[in-house]
Amino acid sequence: MTTTKKMMIAGLFTASLMAWTSSLQAGQITGFTWSSGIASIALDPVSPPVDPNNDNVVGDSPNGILVTQKAFFDANGVADIVFSVTDSGGTTEYAFAEGVSNSTGLDFSQYRIELGFGEGALFVPSTSGDGLDFDAPDEDSTLDFSAFFSTPTLVGEDVILATGGLFPNLAFTTPPFIFSIDVPDGIDSFTLRQIPIAVPEPASMALLALGSIAAFSRVGREPE
Ligand SMILES: [Ca+2]
Ligand SMILES: [Ca+2]
Ligand SMILES: [Ca+2]
Ligand SMILES: [Ca+2]
Numbered sequence: 001m002t003t004t005k006k007m008m009i010a011g012l013f014t015a016s017l018m019a020w021t022s023s024l025q026a027g028q029i030t031g032f033t034w035s036s037g038i039a040s041i042a043l044d045p046v047s048p049p050v051d052p053n054n055d056n057v058v059g060d061s062p063n064g065i066l067v068t069q070k071a072f073f074d075a076n077g078v079a080d081i082v083f084s085v086t087d088s089g090g091t092t093e094y095a096f097a098e099g100v101s102n103s104t105g106l107d108f109s110q111y112r113i114e115l116g117f118g119e120g121a122l123f124v125p126s127t128s129g130d131g132l133d134f135d136a137p138d139e140d141s142t143l144d145f146s147a148f149f150s151t152p153t154l155v156g157e158d159v160i161l162a163t164g165g166l167f168p169n170l171a172f173t174t175p176p177f178i179f180s181i182d183v184p185d186g187i188d189s190f191t192l193r194q195i196p197i198a199v200p201e202p203a204s205m206a207l208l209a210l211g212s213i214a215a216f217s218r219v220g221r222e223p224e
Contacts, residue, residue, distance in 0.1 A: 028052065028092040028183045029065060029083045035119050037079030037194075039070040039103060053090030055182050058140045061095040066176075068099035071194070079194045080119035087185040091131060094183060095141065097176040100167075102196070108167035110197035111149060115158040115181065119191055126158040131184030133157035141180040147173040167196070 028049060034041050049063035071079055102108065115126040115133065126132045135141050136157030143160070145152040148171070150164035160179055167173075183190065 028085050028088045029094065030086055031084045032067075033082045034069070035078075035080040035082075037072065038081070039072050041070070041081070042068040049088070049092050049094070052088040052092050055091035055093045056135070056138050056140065057093050058138075060142055061093045061180060063092060063094045064097065065094050066097045066099075068101075068176075070101040070103055071196070072104050077195060078123075080123065081192045081194075082119055082189055083183075083192065084189045085183060085187050089185065091182050091184045093135065093141070094181050095178065096181060096192075097178050099173050099176040100194075101172045102167055102169055104196070104198070105169055106196075106198035107169055108148075108196040109163075109199045111145065111162045111167060111177075112195040112197065113160050113179070114193040114195065116191050116193060117187070117189065119193075123191060123193060126190070128157055131182065132187065132190050133182050134160055135180035135182055142178045143180075144175065144178040147175055147177065152177075152179070166199070 029046055031046055046065070051057075051062050054061060054063065065083075067081065069079070069081075100111075113134075117124050117126065134154055134157060135143075136154065139154055143152050143154070145160075145162040145165075148165045148167040149162035152160055152162040155161050162177070181190075181192075
């Protein structure tokens with residue numbers, strides 16, 4: 001074997017080893033599952049973060065996660081996506097782009113997302129100061145729900161409530177909802193919980209009105 005060939009093989013081996021090593025060391029989010037509240041989901045292949053341990057980045061993190069889902073939401077009115085995580089030696093900030101297709105049959109007057117652990121009835125909210133949060137306390141990256149809501153607000157560090165608009169039935173988010181999540185070491189998964197808040201249906205509004213009338217007439221009959 002010539003010296004040139006040996007050098008080429010050695011170079012290829014080194015490159016492969018580096019790629020293998022970086023795939024072991026990098027990567028906070030490694031995969032995902034979703035709950036019964038979501039009819040279908042498309043997620044870009046989860047690849048190792050371009051810039052691990054970059055907390056706190058100003059502007060948009062190069063570590064992107066794109067989730068596109070058709071949502072109908074389960075009986076509890078929530079949809080959970082669980083992301084699996086491995087340590088990377090620090091906190092990695094991710095820019096999330098979430099496409100939501102509303103196939104619930106209802107219009108949403110608000111949209112709330114929460115961070116926590118576990119799913120369904122076993123969901124436990126993330127606590128303040130545990131390292132997992134929506135880019136708190138700096139909030140220096142894009143927060144955009146403008147497809148349907150003018151006012152996304154960070155409530156504490158683990159809840160975003162989007163208000164000031166309407167997300168109609170059968171509509172799709174264009175552009176997607178954009179927010180950031182700081183993912184710390186020391187956890188093996190976290191949950192992104194979504195809670196759409198529907199405009200009350202005409203039937204329930206009618207029941208509400210009937211209830212008010214009944215209460216009013218009871219008050220009217222109160223003895224002096
Ligand atoms: Ca940031
Ligand atoms: Ca937290
Ligand atoms: Ca951050
Ligand atoms: Ca943080």
